[in-house]
Amino acid sequence: MNEIQRFLAHAIQLEKESSRRYAELAEAMTALGNAEVADFFQQMSHYSRLHQREAMERGGFHDLPKLAADEYDWPEGSSPEAAWGPVAPDIDVLGAMALAMHGEQRSHEYYQKIADETADPEVKAMATEFADEEAEHVEQLDVWQANLSKLSAAS
Template identity: 85%
Template sequence: MNDIQRFLAHAIQLEKESARRYAELAEAMDTLGNAEVAEFFRQMSHYSRLHQKEAMERGGFHDLPNLAADEYHWPNGSSPEAAWGHVNPGIDVLGAMSLAMHGEQRSHEYYQTIADETADPEVRAMATEFADEEAEHVVQLEVWQANLAKLTAVN
């Protein structure tokens, strides 16, 4: 991807989907009665909305870019965050963390691949920055998963 506006349009869509998925996970955790994990997912949804807003500002978009489905270039035909599918309302905490982890890993790989393959220095710099942010989210989820695994092992 060698056009900054096209890159940002993809980033905006990816972050929009990420915010929605995290909100779904928060609702599922509320239903499960796990307020702490629900709040973590709400926080992650908030971060996704901030990233979406940042991408819109950087691209000078006042509204979400309106690309047709065939104008997006996603790995395997869909956004890394759309690959989650719908969140099963009966999902348990570890399953929810696993879904979130896979989404963040796919998003990191997506941005990193663009950074590695683009010929445009502006796209490379921004894709690297976004990949680094996704890598931070992966680390946050790893910490949560490790702590939850310890709690599960104790109980």
């Protein structure tokens, strides 16, 4: 991907999808009665909205850019954050964390691949920045998963 506007259009869509997915996970955790994890997922949804807004501002977009489905260049044909499908109504906390982790890892890999392959220095810099942010999210989820696994094993 060698055009900054095209890259940002993808980033905006990815973050929009991420925000929606985290909101779904927060809702599921609320229904499960786990307010702490629901709050964490709400916070992650908020961060995704901030990243989306940042990408829109950087691209000078006032509205979401409109690309047809076949104009997106996604791995495996769908946004890294859309690939995990709907949240099952009976999902447990560890399952929700695993879904979130899968999305964050795919998003990190997506941005990193763009950074590694682009010839455009502006796209490279921004994709690297976004990949680094996604890596931080993976680290946050690692900590949560480790703590939840310890709690689950102690029960």
